[in-house]
Amino acid sequence: MAKSAPAAAAEEAAALRRRLRRLVAAVTSGGGGAGGDAFDEAASALAALRDAELGPRKDGAGAGAERGHADAAVPEQFLCPISSEIMRDPVVLASGQTYDRRFIQEWLGAGNRTCPQTQQVLSNTILIPNHLVRSMIAQWCTENGIALSPLENQEEDLVTNNERKAFSELFDRMSSSSNISEKRQAIKDLRLLSKRNSSFRAVIGENPDSISQMISAVSNPELESNSEVLEDTVTTILNLSIHESNKKIIGDDTKAIEFLISALQSGTMEARSNAAAAIFSLSALDSNKAKIGESGAMRPLVDLLEHGSMTAKKDAASAIFSLCKLHENKSRATKSGVIDVVLKAISDESLVDESLTILALLSSDHETVEEIGETGGVPCMLRIIRDDQCKRNKENAVAVLFSICMYDRTKLREVVEDENLNGSLAWLAQNGTSRARRKAAGILDKLKRTIHKTHYSC
Numbered sequence: 001m002a003k004s005a006p007a008a009a010a011e012e013a014a015a016l017r018r019r020l021r022r023l024v025a026a027v028t029s030g031g032g033g034a035g036g037d038a039f040d041e042a043a044s045a046l047a048a049l050r051d052a053e054l055g056p057r058k059d060g061a062g063a064g065a066e067r068g069h070a071d072a073a074v075p076e077q078f079l080c081p082i083s084s085e086i087m088r089d090p091v092v093l094a095s096g097q098t099y100d101r102r103f104i105q106e107w108l109g110a111g112n113r114t115c116p117q118t119q120q121v122l123s124n125t126i127l128i129p130n131h132l133v134r135s136m137i138a139q140w141c142t143e144n145g146i147a148l149s150p151l152e153n154q155e156e157d158l159v160t161n162n163e164r165k166a167f168s169e170l171f172d173r174m175s176s177s178s179n180i181s182e183k184r185q186a187i188k189d190l191r192l193l194s195k196r197n198s199s200f201r202a203v204i205g206e207n208p209d210s211i212s213q214m215i216s217a218v219s220n221p222e223l224e225s226n227s228e229v230l231e232d233t234v235t236t237i238l239n240l241s242i243h244e245s246n247k248k249i250i251g252d253d254t255k256a257i258e259f260l261i262s263a264l265q266s267g268t269m270e271a272r273s274n275a276a277a278a279i280f281s282l283s284a285l286d287s288n289k290a291k292i293g294e295s296g297a298m299r300p301l302v303d304l305l306e307h308g309s310m311t312a313k314k315d316a317a318s319a320i321f322s323l324c325k326l327h328e329n330k331s332r333a334t335k336s337g338v339i340d341v342v343l344k345a346i347s348d349e350s351l352v353d354e355s356l357t358i359l360a361l362l363s364s365d366h367e368t369v370e371e372i373g374e375t376g377g378v379p380c381m382l383r384i385i386r387d388d389q390c391k392r393n394k395e396n397a398v399a400v401l402f403s404i405c406m407y408d409r410t411k412l413r414e415v416v417e418d419e420n421l422n423g424s425l426a427w428l429a430q431n432g433t434s435r436a437r438r439k440a441a442g443i444l445d446k447l448k449r450t451i452h453k454t455h456y457s458c
Contacts, residue, residue, distance in 0.1 A: 078137050081117050082107060083160040086141070088148055090134050091127040095120045098130050102199075103160075110196055159202050166193065167203040171210060174217040183217065184229055190214070191232040194239035201243035204250075211237065212255045231271045234263045238278040247281070251288035257295050264300035272304055273312035280319040289326040298329065299336040305351075306341045313345075317354035321361060330365045338362070339371050346380055356384065356396035363403035373404045378414050386424040395436040398428060402439040405446050412450050415443065 080087045080100035089101040095115035099107075107116055108125050115122060141148055170193070173186035193200050204210055214233065223229045237256060240246050250256045263275040279297055282288045297319075304316040320338060323329045339362075342355035359377075362368045377400065384397035404411050419425050429440035 075140065077133070078140065080104075084162055085160050086146075086148065087133070087137060090130040090137070092130050094122045094124050094126065098133055101127060106198060159199055159206065163197065163200045163203055164206070167200065167207070167210075171207075171213060175213060180220070180222050183220070183223060184226065184232075187214070187218065187229055187232045187236070191236045191239065194236050198243070201240050201246060204240050204243070204246050208249045208253075211240075211250055211253045215255045215259050227268045227271070230263060230267050231274070234260065234267065234271045234274045234278065238274050238281065241278050241281040247285050247288060251282050251285060251291055257282075257292060257297075261295055261297050261300060264297065264304060269309050269312055272300075272308060273315045276301060276304055276312065276315035276319045280315065280322050283319065283322040286326060289323050289329060293323055293326065293329040293332050298323065298332040298338075302333065302336040302338045302341055305338070305345075313351055314354060317351060317358060321354070321358050324358065324361050327365070330362055330368060333358075333362065334365070334368045334371060339368065339375055339377075343372075343375060343377060343380055346384070352384075352388070353390070353393060356393050356400070360396040360399045363400045366407060369400075369403045369407045372400060373408050373411050378404060378411050379418075382415070382418045382424065385428060386418075386422055391433050391436070394428060395433045395439075398425070398432070398436050398439040398443070402443050405443050409450065412447060416447055419444075419447065 074086060077098075078086055080090075080103055081097070082099060082103040085100070087098070087100040090098050091101045091104065092098050093104060093115055095118050097115055097117050099116070104116075104127065113122050113125070114120060140146075170186050170190050174183055174190075214236070218224065218229055218233050237250065237260065241250055260275045260278055263271045264279075267275065279292055279301070283292060301316045301320050301323075304312050305320065308316060320333055324333050338358065342351075342358050345351045345355045359372065363372065381397040381401040381404075385394050385401070388394055388397070401415070405415060415425075425440045425444055429437050429444060431437075432440060
């Protein structure tokens with residue numbers, strides 16, 4: 001019995017798909033150096049499959065150009081095994097398997113040294129461009145009216161359907177599940193995914209309300225008291241903030257800033273440290289510096305700088321320094337007691353580098369300089385200039401001392417006495433960094449003019 005026309009066409013298309021799969025598999029397993037005959041044959045099979053499924057071309061244009069991706073069955077070998085998306089930049093791994101460069105680089109960057117498909121241990125991590133498959137994909141996309149995004153635009157914002165699905169499932173579990181244990185696990189999974197997968201962080205850009213949604217989910221009384229949940233949530237915000245476009249999204253979310261400040265005040269040491277690190281990350285934007293400063297983050301940051309673990313202190317110092325690049329936050333830091341804390345840290349020889357960096361930044365503010373001078377800043381800076389072996393520390397110390405001398409002439413006598421005894425500024429004016437030499441020379445000039453005026457008046 002003769003087959004109907006539709007049935008015959010379907011059978012022909014199925015046979016062509018099998019043929020195309022075999023040809024593409026031959027090309028991909030052979031790396032980028034497969035012969036031109038294989039490519040020509042695969043291209044011919046692709047054209048035949050197109051005609052079988054969509055009808056012959058008219059006026060030189062493929063019928064699929066109007067149908068687009070929705071109606072075109074993408075050959076399996078054109079999809080990256082990791083992302084399940086059409087490959088933009090196919091490359092061959094040492095195992096012989098082909099992947100999209102973006103995703104296999106992320107796999108290798110996470111420390112994996114096996115092939116995702118075969119689990120074969122890789123002899124090397126060299127990626128060889130698969131030009132034949134790339135050309136075949138380009139031809140297929142042209143025939144089917146599919147425009148792929150340019151390679152240069154997919155560096156950070158390429159989000160796969162798999163990641164969208166995983167993101168949606170996690171937030172559904174967090175928001176709708178009545179099982180507290182399942183909510184806790186969903187938050188932990190979100191923390192791990194946002195740490196390991198850079199493109200997963202970009203999903204937030206498509207779901208800007210998700211930060212508030214996550215914070216609301218952990219506001220459940222049974223979860224609020226769980227220190228592990230707090231740590232996971234804070235760390236998730238930190239991980240997400242690393243993605244550049246997420247900084248504004250998180251900064252614009254008042255719940256997120258309030259949540260981080262609350263974690264700074266009452267969380268575990270790990271939660272406080274990661275909250276400070278998240279604030280440092282977010283403060284890369286000037287608009288976020290203002291919001292964070294206005295929200296009251298400075299005082300708990302200064303408290304963490306004074307009483308935290310060494311890691312937490314460093315995170316707090318980085319956040320304070322970044323926030324104080326905005327002039328309005330300098331007075332907030334001073335009022336929060338940062339001068340006493342950093343001078344004590346320098347005296348205790350703890351976090352000397354970070355403390356001097358903060359002082360040098362704050363020394364452009366007149367009121368702050370007065371407080372530095374009044375709380376023992378002069379002998380502290382002179383000791384660093386005299387004894388510290390780090391050129392950058394000497395540079396920051398002399399920059400602070402220069403500001404004190406310019407704003408408060410009463411401190412000059414103390415500087416003169418030390419210089420007559422040790423000659424530290426004269427040495428620094430000859431041997432320091434470029435900035436240190438300028439500041440030291442400026443102080444010495446100020447001292448000479450002051451001494452000259454005093455002598456003249458007498």
